[in-house]
Amino acid sequence: MATTEKTRMNEESTGRAAVGLEKVVLKVYRFDPETDERGRLDTFEIPYVDGMTVLDGLFTVLEKIDGSLAFRFSCREGICGACAMFINGSYRLACETQVARLLREGHREVHVMPLPHLPVIRDLVVDMTRFWECYEAIAPWIVTRSADPERERPQSPEERKRIDEYVGCILCGSCFSSCPSVWTGKEYLGPTAMMKTFRWVADTRDEAHDERLGLVAHEKGAWRCHTIFNCVEACPKKINPTSAIQGLKGRTVAALLRGAKGLRAGRKALADRP
Numbered sequence: 001m002a003t004t005e006k007t008r009m010n011e012e013s014t015g016r017a018a019v020g021l022e023k024v025v026l027k028v029y030r031f032d033p034e035t036d037e038r039g040r041l042d043t044f045e046i047p048y049v050d051g052m053t054v055l056d057g058l059f060t061v062l063e064k065i066d067g068s069l070a071f072r073f074s075c076r077e078g079i080c081g082a083c084a085m086f087i088n089g090s091y092r093l094a095c096e097t098q099v100a101r102l103l104r105e106g107h108r109e110v111h112v113m114p115l116p117h118l119p120v121i122r123d124l125v126v127d128m129t130r131f132w133e134c135y136e137a138i139a140p141w142i143v144t145r146s147a148d149p150e151r152e153r154p155q156s157p158e159e160r161k162r163i164d165e166y167v168g169c170i171l172c173g174s175c176f177s178s179c180p181s182v183w184t185g186k187e188y189l190g191p192t193a194m195m196k197t198f199r200w201v202a203d204t205r206d207e208a209h210d211e212r213l214g215l216v217a218h219e220k221g222a223w224r225c226h227t228i229f230n231c232v233e234a235c236p237k238k239i240n241p242t243s244a245i246q247g248l249k250g251r252t253v254a255a256l257l258r259g260a261k262g263l264r265a266g267r268k269a270l271a272d273r274p
């Protein structure tokens with residue numbers, strides 16, 4: 001459908017009837033691999049009120065103008081990471097990004113793009129397969145070798161505080177999408193998997209620290225990070241994956257110096273776990 005025709009329909013179905021409401025222009029990336037040779041931006045003019053998020057705006061389009069629009073969401077409160085998108089030139093969570101705030105920041109329109117550098121399945125939905133494969137590869141669960149305690153494995157508030165930042169990652173994929181080493185090195189595990197490895201290496205309850213270091217201590221792991229800091233800028237949760245990767249490098253060198261056996265066994269030990 002031509003943009004002008006779509007805009008006319010926008011006005012009929014949403015805009016002019018909503019007397020007293022401000023309008024905002026949403027430009028949304030569209031791509032259907034079954035019918036389109038390349039992507040395009042569709043323009044929608046919709047009413048908005050203070051407090052309305054970009055995700056709300058996408059729902060307005062979906063429910064009132066174009067039911068074929070595809071996008072991901074789940075929690076609608078910044079927890080699941082599903083709605084990460086590239087909005088007005090920045091990585092943001094659509095459910096946490098208020099339209100009025102974007103306008104107050106000086107943007108005249110709202111541009112909504114899928115996460116860059118990932119294959120587009122349709123519209124704003126990208127293929128996260130590689131992201132999840134990288135995450136799975138680092139065994140993102142606690143590994144213990146000692147006998148199970150009678151009750152839980154305790155951790156002091158101070159010990160937990162050291163990993164708080166990294167536990168707070170919602171696996172939205174923004175840092176992965178922003179990383180030039182991911183773009184250029186198909187084998188690189190990426191900043192999320194590296195940061196989550198550090199999360200477990202710094203967790204006092206985990207008992208596979210050296211193996212974990214072995215898993216990422218190679219050119220497809222921590223050493224592939226060139227400290228470009230894109231991931232830090234991209235993260236909507238203000239997490240710093242680069243500092244975690246630096247921590248991994250430091251701990252790996254220390255493990256090498258003390259001749260840790262687990263380093264070499266790392267990949268195999270974790271890969272063999274049931």
Ligand code: SF4
Nearest residue numbers: 169170172173175235
């Ligand atoms: S570190 Fe930040 S940007 Fe990366 S996946 Fe986690 S929440 Fe998303």
Ligand code: FES
Nearest residue numbers: 074076081083095
């Ligand atoms: S819908 Fe869950 S983070 Fe936005």
